[in-house]
Amino acid sequence: MQRIVNFFKEVGREMRKVSWPKRKELTNYTVTVLITVIFFSLFFAVIDLGISELIRLIP
Numbered sequence: 001m002q003r004i005v006n007f008f009k010e011v012g013r014e015m016r017k018v019s020w021p022k023r024k025e026l027t028n029y030t031v032t033v034l035i036t037v038i039f040f041s042l043f044f045a046v047i048d049l050g051i052s053e054l055i056r057l058i059p
Contacts, residue, residue, distance in 0.1 A: 021029065
């Protein structure tokens, strides 16, 4: 039981050392991720649509 308690104490100590992003940085990261996800979703949707149309052309 003492090992578990020590583990969580150490986790707490390490979490205080973490450099957390500021609100503006976090917002920028979130917007970047969302734009990237939207871009790739549209990209793969267009590719999928194109391949589907090519397959339909094959008799």
